[in-house]
Amino acid sequence: MRREFVLPSKDVLHLDSLGLPWETVGRPQHGGAHVLIHQFRVPPGYHVEAATVALRIEPLYPDVQIDMAYFNPALSRTDGKGIHQIVAESIDGQLFQRWSRHRTTANPWRPGIDCLATHLGQVEHWLTNELTR
Secondary structure, three states, X not given: OOEOOOOOHHHHHHHHHHOOOEEEEOOXXXXXXXXXXXXXXXXXXXXXXXXXXXXXXXXXXXXXXXXXXXXXXXOOEOOOOOOOOEEEEEEOOEEEEEEOOOOOOOOOOOOOOOOHHHHHHHHHHHHHHHXXX
């Protein structure tokens, strides 16, 4: 697994605790840096059980938020209903499905508290919440 940039130690510890293969690709200072978490479990209700989830890491992370989530393969619901606010985007030479989901004023990024682990909690919430639409 590639480690093209270094994450804060608490992020590395969390990723390692998941027991999933993960890598860092790109360079935050040049834009386009992502953490790729492979074999990420997707809740029942989607056509796949697991996918690679990519999280974009901005140059000033962890002081600035992680935003959105990207999936490969693209997710679709088993009930045939569409997923709202998605678009295709290339990451590391592969096509990912970008989910345009953001924190709100009621749930802002908290520098020094929020991290990759709390953002993954948001991603899990988005995946589950999408199935109730």
